[in-house]
Each structure stands twice: as structure tokens, then as C-alpha cells.
């Protein structure tokens with residue numbers, strides 16, 4: 001069925017290629033004249049990691065703030081009073097590490113509140129917000145609309161450049177790719 005309606009890929013490279021065939025399609029909005037697909041056409045599947053367990057985003061911010069304060073206090077006492085000098089560097093390292101976790105938690109909670117979808121780990125796991133502020137760890141697969149092979153969602157791009165969330169085909173990873181617009185994904189009901 002996905003073979004029925006690719007639309008013409010020739011033409012003036014404008015966004016309207018295939019629009020007649022994909023009235024509701026908006027998974028791919030690359031603007032490069034490539035066809036677009038709906039989540040149904042691609043058979044997008046969400047896989048929840050951690051057995052579908054969630055964390056409330058408020059709890060994550062609170063955790064971040066408490067950890068942040070504790071690490072700063074810990075660092076202060078390490079450097080100025082409590083511990084014998086010989087142990088300073090290991091305690092400082094531990095508290096700086098804690099501080100990094102704190103900043104990370106607070107910023108993840110803030111970003112997710114707005115975007116509801118953010119790349120998180122190893123370029124293949126994503127944090128998503130459910131409809132009642134729970135945070136979930138998910139990965140995604142789909143079926144390639146060209147060759148029916150499996151596709152995996154990956155966050156790709158240069159380290160300091162813009163990154164894209166892109167479904168990549170296992171069989172033809174170079175040409176069979178579809179950029180994901182995460183707003184088309186169904187909400188996680190809680």
C-alpha cells in the first residue's frame with residue numbers, strides 16, 4: 001500500500017510534490033521535495049524503555065534543585081572545612097559531578113515542558129512527556145515506505161551543528177531516510 005502513492009519526485013523541488021497524495025502527511029517536512037508520510041503509513045512504533053516507568057517532571061526539577069544545593073554546599077565544606085586535606089580532590093570531584101547531574105536534570109525538565117520530546121541517550125533514546133507531565137524514555141522504529149525494511153529513529157548531525165531526528169532504513173541507510181516531526185506522534189496517555 002505505501003507503494004501506491006509516492007507521488008512524483010521530479011519537478012521543481014517545491015514542497016507541494018506529493019501533496020495531492022498525502023493530504024494529511026507531515027512526518028517529513030524537509031522542504032527538499034521529498035515525499036512525506038503519516039505515522040500510519042510508516043507504521044511508527046514507540047518502544048518504552050524502563051518497562052514504561054515514568055518520572056514526574058516536577059519531581060525531576062525538584063531533584064535537580066535539591067541535588068544542586070547539596071552539591072554546592074558539599075563543595076563549600078570540602079574546600080573550606082570538614083574533610084582532611086588529603087581527601088579534597090576526590091570529594092570535590094564527587095560534588096562537581098553531582099552538580100552536573102543537577103544542572104542536567106533541571107534543564108531536561110525545562111526543555112521537555114515546552115517540547116515534550118527530546119533526544120536523550122546514545123542518539124537513540126528519547127525523553128517524552130505524557131499528557132500529565134510524566135516523563136518516559138522511548139525509542140522508535142518504523143517500516144521503510146520504499147523497501148519495507150525496518151527503520152530506527154536516530155538523532156543525527158554534527159556535534160556543534162543542527163541535529164535531526166531521522167528514521168533510517170536498515171537496508172538502504174543512505175537514501176531511505178525520513179525526518180520526523182515529533183508533533184505528529186500520538187500523545188502518551190497517562
Ligand SMILES: [Zn+2]
Nearest residue numbers: 144147169176
Ligand atoms: Zn528502505
